[in-house]
Amino acid sequence: MWTKRYSEILLMTFMSITCTRAESEFELRDVTLHIIPANTVERNSELNLTCEVNVVSRGGNTPDLKISIFKNYNNHNPVYINNTRSNKVTYTIAKAQASHSGIYQCDVSAGNQHLYSSEENINVTGLQTPELRVDKLKVTEGEKVRVTCSAREESGVLEYTFKNGLKVIYKESSSSGVVQRFHSLTSTETAKFSCSYSIHVGNGVLHSSVSNEVHVVVEELKFTAKITILPSTEVIEGDSVYITCDVEGINKNSSVLSLSKGSRLLPRNYSTVVLANDSGVYECRAKVNSAERNAYKNLTVKELFSTPVLTITPAEVFEKESFNVTCRSSKIASERIGHDDVKYFIYRSNKMISSDNGIYKTMAKNETNGNYTCTAQVNNTIKWSQWITFTAKVLVSKPTITVLNEVILNKPFRIECRSDRGSLPISYTLKQNHTTLSHVQVSNPSQKAVFTTSIQSIQQISEFKCEAQNNGVNSAQTSDTLRAQVTVPVGKPNLITVPVEQDITENQQLQFLCGIPEGASSPITFKWYKEKNLSPVYVTTVNFTNAEYTILSVEGSHSGSFYCAALNKAGKEEVSNHVNVSVRMARWKKGLITGVCLMLVTGIVFAFVIRYRAMRVKVASSNGAGIWSVRPPVLDSSEVVDVDEPEEPNVEYTEVLHPQNSDPARVPLRKGTDTVYSEVQSTSPEFHDEF
Template sequence: MLLWVSLLVLAPVSGQFATEPKPVISLHPLWTTFFQGETVMLTCNTFRFHAPEKIKLYRWYLEGEIQSETLGNTHEVRETGMYKCQAQDSPPSDAVHLLFSSANLILQAPPYVFEKESVVLRCQAKANTELNGMTLYKHGEVLGVPKKTSEFRIYQAGLKDNGEYRCTGLKKDNETISSNAVKIEVQELFPRPVLKASSTQPTEEGTLTLTCETQLSSQRPDVQLQFRFFRDYTSPQPYWRSSPELQIFTIQREDSGSYRCEAQTVTPHLQKQSQQLQINVQRIVADVRLYSRPELVFEGKELVLICSVSGVPAPITVSFFKKRPWNKDTKIVTSSETEFKIPAVESSHAGEYYCAAGKNHRSFPSQTLTISVRVPVSRPVLTLRAPRAQPVVGDVAELHCEVQRGSLPIRYQFYHEAVALWSNSVSSKKAFFRFSLTEGHSGNYFCKADNNLGAQRSDTVSLSVRVPVSRPVLTLRAPRAQAVVGDVVELHCEVQKGSPPIRYQFYHKNVTLGNGTSLSGQGVSFNLSLTAEHSGNYSCEADNDLGPQCSEAVTLSITVMTGSRSGSVATSVTGGLLSLVGLAAVALLFYCWFPRKAGGRSTLDSSRNHSASDLHEPTYYNVPGWIELQPVYSNVNPKEGDIVYSEVRSVKRENRHAGAVASAPELLNDKDACVIYSQVKVASAPAPKPQLLDSSTPHR
């Protein structure tokens, strides 16, 4: 399929000067030979591509030397020689040879003879010279004899008419005179055209430009050329055009073939045809590719998409598309530009892109290019997940580290007290770390996220792991190796581990004695004043709401002092007092020392700790003033050997009720009370039976 379109070319025919052409000298009259004394008017004809400025100066040359300068383009001459002209800013013209002869007969001819033109040769006699006849010769041979005129005409001059011409005349006296010789050289009006193409292997859908190149002679500026084109041996176009160019738009493969062009002049009628030019239309092999600049795309930076197109003939349109999964692709822009710019990239610009080169109704797409926008990670959020509000040892906890935005992959790191626990790179906006809790997992946790664009750290999350209590250990602390009635025994219950607060309970034969709570995690003590019923097994229980634990049973055996022993002791004390009055000073010393060693002990003491030496150290305590019996006798700290210390206390009855609320040290501060200690040596022989002191007898 051919689409013939002619272009009107206002410039000169292809092949002429791209710069200012040479001027051409025209003659009036149109001869090159004259008689002496005659004048010839020379005209300097100039040709310009654009609207010329008014030329102010012309320069005329004779035999290469400046003859004159004129403001007009005409110049009158009467001398033999070679003439040239030059217009302002133009090159010199070709030379014209003029002959001014003194002969009686001259042969006149035009300066230029072109093919297909009609040429006039005039055999001219000088004035006052009469001739009976004239003859024209070419190369010495008679060419013709004019009958009624002196002009000889050559119709449609051609190469055969080239040669040297002369004429003769016969005077009345039959004298023959000869003219000057004139050399005729027939020139081509324009050469045979040459057909050229913008491409001899154009691509389909493209535009092919054919040019019929020839060059019209500058001596014939008024001659017009016409052109036409045809393919193979088909008939040429039925019409002629003034332009030597032909454009074929949207050429197809079937347009392949041999092409020719033809040029002609209207007057004279001269046609010339070019040789054939083979045109092979190629199938489109489109190579369309999409690139990005830069290759690594960062949020906030400029992105340029470049569509590289080859194999598709111009002109083309370029369209940029963004793929939409499960939807029609979005066309971003269509233009003749092969670049598309995004001034500031956002994360939403990430995706798959492609471009397409459009030619007429056809489109040639590129492959898909994936654009990944590199986004720095946001500050991560650390979340602790546990099966209960207060995690316990053995529970499985999870640490979740999550970012709201950031390019993948992301490297996550979990820390406990600035010590790395676990790290890994994942293609996800979150990561988790799972672990089984132990006591050492209490403390502060945080995580880090990094995608090589700047690491970010989360806030700190605290974790407190509750530890179930271990099996408690019950310790009985008595003042002597063998406890007796009246001794104060400390029961101490303590666990090795366990999260406070810890609640302790004390049991005697599975009967609750008392309880207490430790807020610091230490043990709790319970003081018990022994009676005969306090013998048996003791245990304690610890609980912090994570499961109670019970201690092993501890057996306590209490010795009950017999009456004879007491009486013996009492008697010994009495005898000692009567016989050892001189020991009053010693008793006084004991009185001063006793308040520092003896003292009441609270029923429940969580802060008291006893050393091993306390169990073997004598212990002294006050007897409450509300005890009914008076006086009171008691053995104190029996030691190895036969030495016994006894305590004899006298308590006033009027202090009975007051003693119920007063502590033992307060009773000792009573100046009316007196305590006497006596050391009694147990003799091997029976001693006299001691007598009990009367409680009403004063004693000091």
């Protein structure tokens, strides 16, 4: 199996090497661009750009190559392309011009291989001096001359500039090497034509020398414009006037004539019945080719009658008041007409309301509002006055009086007076019990009549009224009495407990009653606090002047100092007195604790007695048979320990009992103040039986 696997690996390796060699029949190593004779040459020099490719191939054969030479990085638009098997190609520029300047590169491709040469910068110095020609050296004023500027030896896009003296008269871009321009000569001065060009090379611009200068003589064209105004240049409104524009010294058919007044173009032969606004300067213009002549005359038109003036009196009119509309012309040409010859017509909203005498009287109301104008007329001459917009002023309506914020006793609050109708300005007055407190004048729609005041009792809120007027005292209107809810701040609250005793026993119910003086506005919020806690232990809102906080079953943790606070919409929180609460322990707990303590003391005493007696009786020797270590129990009252009386010191004895004669030797022992005698006892069995 290993031999088979090894054979497969060798076969794959061989195939890989074979394929690689098949794909690499040749290789493009590098590309070089040669510039001959040099990168910088004079104009009209011959330039040879040679692209040489270094190719390595099997058998020494050169593959099919695509070689191109491009300029200024524009490889999509090459200046030279050659498909060849040669590794060297040459692009020749027979006469190099400035337009040939730039950055050149070679692009070589074969198969899937591609190479670029390095960049070579070619600079061609010097530009051809352009040549200027004209088709005429002598022309008449307004005649056109053809001017030609050529630089045929240059290639590329050239931008030509034509001048007459120092003034630039034309610019044009062209790649043909020649530009022609027809130019009209309107001045009688001798024209001095010249030209030049520029060419863009890389990031710069090259400018040529100025061409030869050609002089063209311009002869004046003999003609003049003529304007005529008949019957005279000074006339009166209503007169007929004839104005004509003409040319002299040349055939009319070869000229163009125009008549104008300011920016208004008129017919060449113009007639009209003039008005005062026809006064002014009229111009006649005659144009032959490009030559032009002008003539001017001033026409003065005297008013037959002046423009009427419309007036409305009085200047301010309230509804139901009379007013007059008058239309009059202040000046007339008395040599032509009299005052009675002028007819007047008054219009309101384009509808005639009065004729002939120019006077209109009526009473102001909604129907008389509108835009007024009038006309003055003599025969066919009509003049309009200016427009006047008339609106009858509206008398102020009964004002309303309202408060703008919460009314709190003894605190400032704001009152607004407002009338729904009435022409501005309106004067508002705030009064309290017919006493004037303050004035406000409202002059624009966004302004409000607002007053600031305060009250010391609830009854005072109904003492306020306001007055509005916009046309003197006779237009005064008084509002109704002010109606508003008054908020009375809370007084200082008082805190008591139920039961009243401040010493409370555990598990009892305890009530905290918080009350404030009568008269405060509801709803009222009551809060109860304990000691220095910032958060209340209980909060309630009621419509009464008192409230309670109840603890159903007090505990020891409820001991401490309590106080309450009260507030309403007035916003100020009032704090009560402090009440100290002391919670006593329940009686059954006291009894239980006392019993437990007594049992504990009794147990301790009992244990102490047992321990004490056990230490008194000890066996003096290792054969201590028959020796009492403690006194035998005796069931009488002398053995009861009285904890209330002091115990007297006892003399303890250790008694030896035996049926035989005892050993007279006895050894006394001392322990504290007691004397203990230890006697040697017999350890016979009879002792134990008797004991």
